[in-house]
Amino acid sequence: MTEPRLIEISPVTRVEGHGKVTIHLDRDNNVEEARLHIVEFRGFERFIRGRLLWEVPVIVQRLCGICPVSHHLAAAKAMDQIVGVDVLPPTAEKMRRLMHYGQVMQSHVLHFFHLSAPDLLFGFDAPAARRNIFEVLKENPELGRRAVMMRKFGQDVIEATAGKKIHGTGAIPGGINRNLPIATRDRFLTQIDEMQDWAQDALKLARDYTLDHADLVKSFGAFPSSHMSLVREMDGALDLYHGVMRAIDAQGESIINGLNYNDYHTVLTEDVRSWSYMKFPFIQALGPVDGWYRVGPLSRMNTAAFIDTPLANLAHKELRNATGGLPNHTTLTTHWARMIEVLHCVEKIRELLNDDDLQGSDLVAKGDRRHEGVGVIEAPRGNLIHHYKVDENDQVTFCNLIVSTTHNNEGMNRAVKDVAVKHLSGQEKITEGMLNHIEVAIRAYDPCLSCATHALGQMPLQVELFDANGGLLDTAAQSA
Amino acid sequence: MSLPRALLIGYGNPGRGDDGLGPAFAQRIADKKLPGLSVEIDFQLMADHSLTISQHDLVIFVDATVACDDPFIFTELTDVTPQNLGSHSVTPEAAMALSRLLFQTTPRAFVLGIAGDHVGEIEEGLSATALISLSLAEDFFVTWYKNCHGTKAQWIEDRH
Numbered sequence: 001m002t003e004p005r006l007i008e009i010s011p012v013t014r015v016e017g018h019g020k021v022t023i024h025l026d027r028d029n030n031v032e033e034a035r036l037h038i039v040e041f042r043g044f045e046r047f048i049r050g051r052l053l054w055e056v057p058v059i060v061q062r063l064c065g066i067c068p069v070s071h072h073l074a075a076a077k078a079m080d081q082i083v084g085v086d087v088l089p090p091t092a093e094k095m096r097r098l099m100h101y102g103q104v105m106q107s108h109v110l111h112f113f114h115l116s117a118p119d120l121l122f123g124f125d126a127p128a129a130r131r132n133i134f135e136v137l138k139e140n141p142e143l144g145r146r147a148v149m150m151r152k153f154g155q156d157v158i159e160a161t162a163g164k165k166i167h168g169t170g171a172i173p174g175g176i177n178r179n180l181p182i183a184t185r186d187r188f189l190t191q192i193d194e195m196q197d198w199a200q201d202a203l204k205l206a207r208d209y210t211l212d213h214a215d216l217v218k219s220f221g222a223f224p225s226s227h228m229s230l231v232r233e234m235d236g237a238l239d240l241y242h243g244v245m246r247a248i249d250a251q252g253e254s255i256i257n258g259l260n261y262n263d264y265h266t267v268l269t270e271d272v273r274s275w276s277y278m279k280f281p282f283i284q285a286l287g288p289v290d291g292w293y294r295v296g297p298l299s300r301m302n303t304a305a306f307i308d309t310p311l312a313n314l315a316h317k318e319l320r321n322a323t324g325g326l327p328n329h330t331t332l333t334t335h336w337a338r339m340i341e342v343l344h345c346v347e348k349i350r351e352l353l354n355d356d357d358l359q360g361s362d363l364v365a366k367g368d369r370r371h372e373g374v375g376v377i378e379a380p381r382g383n384l385i386h387h388y389k390v391d392e393n394d395q396v397t398f399c400n401l402i403v404s405t406t407h408n409n410e411g412m413n414r415a416v417k418d419v420a421v422k423h424l425s426g427q428e429k430i431t432e433g434m435l436n437h438i439e440v441a442i443r444a445y446d447p448c449l450s451c452a453t454h455a456l457g458q459m460p461l462q463v464e465l466f467d468a469n470g471g472l473l474d475t476a477a478q479s480a
Numbered sequence: 481m482s483l484p485r486a487l488l489i490g491y492g493n494p495g496r497g498d499d500g501l502g503p504a505f506a507q508r509i510a511d512k513k514l515p516g517l518s519v520e521i522d523f524q525l526m527a528d529h530s531l532t533i534s535q536h537d538l539v540i541f542v543d544a545t546v547a548c549d550d551p552f553i554f555t556e557l558t559d560v561t562p563q564n565l566g567s568h569s570v571t572p573e574a575a576m577a578l579s580r581l582l583f584q585t586t587p588r589a590f591v592l593g594i595a596g597d598h599v600g601e602i603e604e605g606l607s608a609t610a611l612i613s614l615s616l617a618e619d620f621f622v623t624w625y626k627n628c629h630g631t632k633a634q635w636i637e638d639r640h
Contacts, residue, residue, distance in 0.1 A: 047603070062495025068523065114527050137581050144582045151528040166503075166523050167494075 021438055023420050026468060029427060034420035036412050036442060037276055045399040053079055053394045057171055060386070063401075068166065069103035069158055070379035073241070074386040076171035077375030081262070082390050083173040084367025091360030092175035097241045098352045099161035099170060100377065104240055105199075105345040106154025107380035108297075108338045111446045112202065113147035116335060119440050120209050125433035146198045150342075153188075153195055157349065160184050175364030185353050192350045196311075199343040203315055206339040210332065211322070219422065221331030221415035221441040224250035225292065226283065227299035228407070230378050233258065236305035238316075238344065240378040246303045247283060247293060252327050255283060261376040264385055270402065280409050281402060292410035295382030296445060297337035302327040307340070309347035315340045331415050331444045338446075379404050381446050405447040415441040483516035484537035486625075487587075489529060491522045492544050497603045498596025498610040501544035505594060508618055514625055525570040527578055534583035538590075540621075541572040544610075545593030551613035552620065557589040592617060 024032040044063055051059060057076040061068035073096055080088065088096070118131045129135075137144040155165060160180060162168025170176055210217055230243035245264065247256035256267055270279040271288045282291030293299075301320065307313040319328065319336055328337075352358060375386045382404030389398035405412075419441045423434050490506025492499040503521045510519035520532065525541070533539050545553065557572055572591050580586045594617045596610035606614065 059495065062493055110527065134577060134581065137578075141582055144578070148528050148531050148578075148582060151526070152531060155528060166521065 021416055021442075023424065023438075024468070025424075030425045031417070031420045034413075034417040034438070035275060036409075036416050045401055048388075048399045049396050051396050053082055053388075053390045053396065054173055056388065056396060057173070058167055058169055061167055063403075067103065067107055067379055067381070069099055069162065069168065070377055070384050071386070072162065072168055073100055073171055074375040074377045074379075074384050075388075076173065077242075077377065078373035078386045078388050079173035080175075080375070081373030082370050082388065084370055085174040085365045086367070087365065088175055089360070089362040089365055090357040091179055092363055092365070093241075094352055094355060094357050095161050095176045095179065096171055098180070098349060098358065099158055099168075100241050101345040101348045101352070102154040102157030102161070104380045105342050105349070106151045106158070108342045108345075109147055109150045109154070109202070111380075112206065112335060112338055112342075113143060115446075116443055117143070119436070119443070120335065124437050124440050128432050128436070131436065146201075150195060150198055153191055157188065160188075172364065174366060177363065179360055179363065180353075180358040182359060185358065188349070189353050192346065192353065195346045196343070196350070199339070199346045200311065203336075203339040203343050206336045207315070207318070210336045213332075217330045217332045220437075221418050221444065222329055223414050223418055224327075224329050225294050225411060225414070226250060226255060226286070227302040227327060228256070228283075228293045228295055229300045229303045229383055230261065230376060231304055232308075238300055238304035238307045238312075238341075240300075240341070240345075242377070245376075248303055248327060250327060250329065252302070252325075255285065261385070262374045264374065264376065264402075265387070268402070270406075276409070278409050279402075279406055281407055282410075293407070294411040295404055295407040296334065297341050297380075297382075298328060298331075298334040299382065300378060301337045301340065307344055309344050309351070312340050312344035312347055315343065331441055334444045334446075381405060381408075383407055405445070408445050408447065412442055412445050412447060415445070485535065486517045486538040486540070487520065487532065487536040488517060488540045488542060489520045489522065489525070489532075490542040491524050493523055495604060497598035497605075498607055499544050499599045500604075500606060501594040501596050501610055501614060502542045504606060504614060505542050505592070505617060505621075508614070509621065512622065514622070517625065525572065525575050527570060527575075529570070529575050530578035530582055533575060533579040533587060533589075534585035536587050539576075539587050540590045540592060541575075542592045542594065544596045544599050546596065546599050548593060548595055551595050552617040553591075553593045554620065554624070555591055557591055592621065 020037040021034065022037060023034045026032050044060075048056065048059065056079060057072050060071040060075045063071050076096070080086070114133050117136050118126075118133055121136055122131050133144070158168065159165050161178070162170035163178060170178060226247055226249050228245065228247040230239055231237065231246045232239040233244045236246070245256050245259040245261050245267070246254070249255055259267060267284055268281050269284050269288075270281045272279055280288075280292065282288050283293060284291065301316060304316070307316045319333070319340065322328065322333075371391070372389045373387075377384050383402075384404055385400070385402040387398075387400040388396055391397050416438055419437050423437045427434065488506060488509055490502035490504075490509075492502035494500030494503055506519050506521045509517070510521075518536070520529075522529070541557075557576060559573065561573065561577065572589065576586060576589055594610070595613045596607060598607045598610070
């Protein structure tokens with residue numbers, strides 16, 4: 001019998017932001033508690049107060065350098081309501097959708113190929129020196145080239161629709177400030193077949209990994225939970241840009257269905273815990289203990305009735321069939337879900353490029369001024385809520401943001417605990433490979449800790465090991 | 481005379497105080513329209529910068545720094561050993577390594593770090609310290625670029 005210990009993983013590597021994991025071991029080396037801590041603090045919601053409504057969709061992009069488009073669009077949707085616009089002109093909505101699909105596609109590609117591929121291809125226990133993207137590329141440089149070219153395609157779509165790669169100004173309250181020139185459309189159309197082929201190859205890679213490692217997938221960070229996302233209002237289809245709120249429980253039964261997202265605050269409450277700066281949202285009807293839920297690609301596969309693009313829909317059916325049509329709760333299946341969404345985005349981009357509305361000239365709608373607006377979007381990492389109040393001088397007086405990583409806070413903590421119990425309990429010696437198992441679980445959620453905490457984006461994760469008396473016994477910190 | 485294809489990438493978040501030094505510097509240089517120099521401005525380095533890097537002969541990375549006592553530091557990147565790759569944390573070395581690995585090209589590269597003292601704060605605008613550093617770095621760089629900017633053949637010879 002040894003002294004009780006506490007392990008901290010600090011900082012977490014290959015995730016967006018800065019986090020720390022602490023693991024408490026008892027005298028028999030069994031995991032008593034494992035938590036993901038956020039070590040930064042919130043501040044953006046206060047920072048935005050006093051800003052003029054028209055500049056909000058631009059400023060909020062500074063929340064995060066990874067998914068600025070998601071914040072741009074969520075804020076623009078909220079400001080649409082404040083300028084009294086509930087329905088955008090078709091050109092405006094389709095340009096925004098094009099921008100969003102480009103963003104989701106390029107974000108997912110980066111995550112899968114560059115951040116997660118080393119774990120999936122070499123194994124979670126592989127030596128740290130081998131478990132990185134450069135080792136993957138040495139064996140398969142074509143994989144890396146495709147990832148870069150797909151990223152570039154998505155970035156080019158963003159630039160064409162938002163005006164700039166960073167601090168885009170495309171979406172404005174009530175509409176959009178540009179359409180898509182035919183020459184630009186044609187340039188994208190020459191690339192779209194290749195993008196679709198590559199997306200299908202990536203999907204196969206993720207699908208095969210999930211099915212070939214079924215035992216690992218079923219036992220790694222797998223636990224029942226509720227799931228929440230937007231779905232299309234008329235038929236429950238996957239819709240990344242707009243829809244109504246839907247939440248299901250672990251058995252797939254409806255908890256929230258068809259809710260206008262303006263009323264999100266009537267069903268969601270944000271709880272706080274003394275050990276984390278990040279809030280813990282929960283569904284009010286179920287209470288703070290049972291009301292937690294997950295969001296993101298896997299949750300969207302669980303909540304969506306179907307996908308309205310043919311190839312992604314086939315893949316969605318196969319994923320759903322893997323669990324007999326019941327919700328899939330296995331963390332590692334998120335990679336498969338993510339690649340289905342990449343294919344869906346490519347299919348939607350093709351659909352939009354062939355739509356003449358993108359060359360329309362009716363770009364902005366007007367309405368009667370309101371003082372409050374909510375914008376919700378399905379960002380790459382999951383549901384993203386922006387809520388603002390604006391005074392008669394057009395200045396923001398209130399801002400509340402619930403970002404995807406905050407929605408997933410409890411889920412990530414459960415995943416950390418699940419993996420720690422299964423892989424660290426009873427072990428005399430904690431190896432780097434064991435600790436990486438925990439990081440793999442966190443990375444599957446693709447958390448943006450910087451965004452969630454609204455602070456400087458520092459990458460790494462720390463792990464610290466403490467004894468039962470609170471003494472620090474070991475620390476593992478990995479550079480990004 | 482065949483000019484080398486030069487690329488300056490200024491990166492950082494202008495919404496995080498002095499972290500915006502890279503973009504501010506890049507914008508100033510872009511406004512000068514120096515011959516042969518393309519300028520990119522981004523929140524951060526990303527893996528896909530490797531493609532753009534591979535299409536140039538000379539690359540200058542410009543970022544904010546808190547790790548020096550001088551107003552700026554300017555060093556040549558001589559070691560592009562592959563490192564681990566994040567996304568918020570793609571380093572110039574990692575971007576260069578990707579360029580070499582994926583596109584078989586390793587341009588000559590320099591890093592310009594400009595000193596600030598309010599990096600990471602949620603605020604717009606640069607601090608007084610950063611503004612001084614920015615001007616000094618700008619003067620240095622313009623002179624350096626004009627003096628060193630020889631022919632493409634010279635660059636390739638120098639590299640070896």
